[in-house]
Amino acid sequence: MQPEGTPIKTLLWRTFTPAIVVLAIGLGALVYTRLYDSILDGFSRKLVTTSALTGALIDPADHDFLIQAAKVRAPAESVEAMGPYLRNVQPMRRIRRELQLTYLYSQVLGGTKDVIYVLDATEGDEHSAIGSEDELTAETRTGLRRATADGSIYVSPIEFQEQWGLLKTAAAPVRDRQGRIVATAGADVNISVIEVATQNALLVSALIGVVSLLASALVTLQIVRHVAQPIEALKSEALRIAAGDRAPPAETAAPKEVRHLRVSIAELAGHLIASMRTAWSETLAHDRARNVAVLEAALGPAEPVVLLGGKGGRIVWRPADDGLDARLERRAMSGLAERFAADRKLAARWPVLAVAQHGTVAEEAAA
Known part of the structure; x- marks a missing residue:
């Protein structure tokens, strides 16, 4: 038996389902990419603005004094309790809290490592005391040197720093009392902050993908209803007529x-x-x-049948013709004659039992 084949509904769903899934995934991926780029661009703009604003708000005279104190390794606690430090770091702390930044600080190139920290708005265990040093990645180090040389604002990609983890950084120039660029103001955001925004973007992308998937499925369902169902109904009608x-x-x-x-x-x-x-x-x-x-x-020809016979005469069935009905009746009469011969009581009732429709039953005298 030949297989019936695949129903047209199944074929349509097999055709449209991959396209629906690809469309939903593609649309979700496109939305996620655009949102992710927008998120990174938004953080970059925030970091650039914050670092530039911080560099402009720092008092040049106070900062020159603090740079000298950092370079000579003056006692950090004593310097940070002085007015030049507090006057500049307190506004930076408010900015960091309001903008939900991870780090906000000023730094100068030099020392035994790459940079020396001057002002740091971070409080608690992660606070970098004045005069503490840090190593930077090669790209960030190059960006700070360029910002110090030409006054541009450096924006790093998301990169790993051994002490601070994954960060995105912006650094703007800080000038001294003569207007020369002597340091940079840095603003950092940790990858965890970006991840929260990215997860929200991923959720939005997933929702858009699901909505597009449902919308495409509804469109496909309508196509199946308007195309497949009439064809299947016509197939059923054809099978019914064939039956x-x-x-x-x-x-x-x-x-x-x-x-x-x-x-x-x-x-x-x-x-x-x-x-x-x-x-x-x-x-x-x-x-x-x-x-x-x-x-x-x-059956053979329709010949007469002797039902009963004796000395005084006999009972004979004679056919009316030689047709099929007469031949069948002859077969029945032959069987009845055998029964009469075997049972004399039954033979006595021959007038009731031997009823002919395609012949005659009559008594005949013995020859």
Whole structure:
């Protein structure tokens, strides 16, 4: 038996589902990429603005004094308790809290490492005391030197710093009393802050992907309903007609091609039913003639049958003709004669039992 094949609904879903999934994933990925770029750009703008503002707010005279104190390794606690330090670091602390930055500080190139910290708005365990030094990545070190040389604002990519972890940094120039660039004001944001915003962007992207997936699925469902269902309904009608049902295909809403096919099936059904009727009549006639011939050959001619016999006479069935009915009745009378011969009581009731329809039963005198 040949397999029926794949239903058209399944074929349509197999065709559209990959496209729907690819569309949803692509749209979600596009939205996520755009949002992620926007997030990074937003953080970059915030860091650039904050570092530039911090560099402009730092008092040059106070900062020159603090740079000298940092370079000579003056006692950090004593210097940080002095007015020049507090006057500049307190506004920086407010800015850091309001803008939710990880670090906000000023630094100068030099020392035994890469930079010496001067002002640091961070409080607590992560606070860098004045005069403490730090090593930078090669890219950040190059960016700070460029900012010190030409006054540009450096913005780093997200990079790993051994002491501070993953950071995104911006550094703006800080000038002395003569207007020369002597340091940089740095603003950092930890990757965890960016990750929170990124996770929100990912959630939005996922929601957009799900919505687009549902919308595409609804569109596909409508296509399946308007295309697949009429075709499947027409298929059922064709199978019903092929099974012998004479009713024409039902009229339902369908595309133009399906309606034309329905008309063709209706015409074909009419021809098919007419052919079936003709073939059925011919088959019946042929079978009847064949069966009659077989029976006539098996039964033999319709000859008289002696039902009972004795000295005083006999009871004889004689056929009316030599037709099939008479031959069948002869077979029945022969069986009845055998029963009469075996049971005399039954033979006494022959007038009731030996009733002929295609012949006659009569008493005849003995010859």
